[in-house]
Amino acid sequence: MIEITHDEIDTGALLRAVESNLAGAAVLFLGTTREMTGDRRTRSLVYEAYEAMAHKKMTQLAEEATRRWSLTGCAIVHRLGELGLREASVAIAVSSPHRQVAFEAGKWLIDTLKEVVPIWKQENWADGTCEWVHPGQPPSATRDPAVHPATLDAPPRRPATEAPPPPMQAEPSSLHADSQANHPSSSGES
Amino acid sequence: MNVQVKLFAVAKQLVGSETAHVDVPDGATVADLRAALVQEYPALSGTLASVVFAVNAEYATDQTCLAATDEIACIPPVSGG
Numbered sequence: 651m652i653e654i655t656h657d658e659i660d661t662g663a664l665l666r667a668v669e670s671n672l673a674g675a676a677v678l679f680l681g682t683t684r685e686m687t688g689d690r691r692t693r694s695l696v697y698e699a700y701e702a703m704a705h706k707k708m709t710q711l712a713e714e715a716t717r718r719w720s721l722t723g724c725a726i727v728h729r730l731g732e733l734g735l736r737e738a739s740v741a742i743a744v745s746s747p748h749r750q751v752a753f754e755a756g757k758w759l760i761d762t763l764k765e766v767v768p769i770w771k772q773e774n775w776a777d778g779t780c781e782w783v784h785p786g787q788p789p790s791a792t793r794d795p796a797v798h799p800a801t802l803d804a805p806p807r808r809p810a811t812e813a814p815p816p817p818m819q820a821e822p823s824s825l826h827a828d829s830q831a832n833h834p835s836s837s838g839e840s
Numbered sequence: 841m842n843v844q845v846k847l848f849a850v851a852k853q854l855v856g857s858e859t860a861h862v863d864v865p866d867g868a869t870v871a872d873l874r875a876a877l878v879q880e881y882p883a884l885s886g887t888l889a890s891v892v893f894a895v896n897a898e899y900a901t902d903q904t905c906l907a908a909t910d911e912i913a914c915i916p917p918v919s920g921g
Contacts (some may be wrong), residue, residue: 681921700848700913703897704920728920740921748871760921768894768913769920770849782850783919784890 652708652724654701659727664743668723668756673751676723676731681740683733691776697730698706700768704728711759719755723817726759728769740769841867843873843906846913851891854883860914864906870895871902873912891916 661678668676683695697777712724723745733739746752752825775779845860852858862876870893878885893900896911906912 698848699920700846700897703894703913706897716907734897764918764921766899766918767920768848768915770916771919772849782853782916784850784917785919786890786917834875 651727652705653707653710653727654699654708655727656731657729659729659738659741661741661743664725664727664741667725668721668745670722670745672747673722673745674747675752676743676745677752678747679740679742679756679760680738681760683735685735687773692735692773693776694730694732694734694774695739696732696772696774696780697728697768699728699730699774701730704767704769708763711762711767715744715755715759718758719744719746719751721751721755724755724759726763728763728767731770732774738793787788792822841868841906841908843868843908843910843912845873845877845893846911848914849916849919851884851887851914851916854887855881859886860884868906869902870900870904870906873906874902877914887916 659680660812661680665676665678682694685692687732708726708728712726715721716724721744723743725741725743727741729737729739740760742756742763744755744759745751746755771783772780773783842861843861844904847855847858847860858883860877862873862880864872864876868876874888880886886907893904893914894915895904895906895910897913898912899915
């Protein structure tokens with residue numbers, strides 16, 4: 651189940667999508683709209699996407715996570731449009747025979763989604779101003795060709811602080827635009 | 841050749857349109873496209889250094905060659921989730 655929707659996310663549908671007789675654990679992650687970012691108050695978030703590519707990248711992420719962690723189920727839904735406080739913008743559900751793997755895969759999926767899937771959020775602040783959130787990392791294409799599909803032989807860099815993923819082959823570089831840092835002013839999710 | 845570039849988020853806001861149109865030489869690369877966009881859309885000049893481009897829904901490098909039929913998109917730093 652890979653979806654981009656303008657409607658409220660049906661979390662029950664994600665959990666049903668990852669049900670399996672082989673699963674001993676299911677983990678559901680929700681990214682929700684937070685009111686406070688430091689001293690600033692958010693009124694709402696507006697999400698937009700390059701939908702065809704976003705769906706393709708989300709599908710690649712699910713396939714890669716399923717392969718790397720031998721998941722028994724993986725579902726990703728991202729919502730677009732305007733979201734009020736507490737509403738979920740993204741939902742990820744994974745299932746696996748044992749819980750540790752499900753937690754690890756779920757974390758990798760949300761972290762990587764935030765780096766590579768072409769979706770953007772605009773903050774509508776309570777003071778009436780609004781701004782697009784663009785993590786302040788400079789671009790990749792000229793600086794870091796290793797993360798691009800044209801140079802897939804080299805595994806892309808990972809943040810130095812990130813633990814190595816479980817048993818697996820090379821990172822799927824085609825997923826990456828760049829390893830962008832999370833933006834500190836973003837109030838969506840994690 | 842004339843190419844159309846999909847714009848999103850701050851790039852769309854700066855240009856005031858969902859697409860940009862620029863002329864580039866046949867066989868042009870993404871780097872050539874960057875240069876042409878700055879010429880045609882000065883409003884993007886401060887932003888283009890931080891964007892990447894996608895060609896046919898895959899991330900491209902500055903060396904990627906373009907064809908007139910390609911679907912090209914300007915991808916500012918993403919902020920989904």
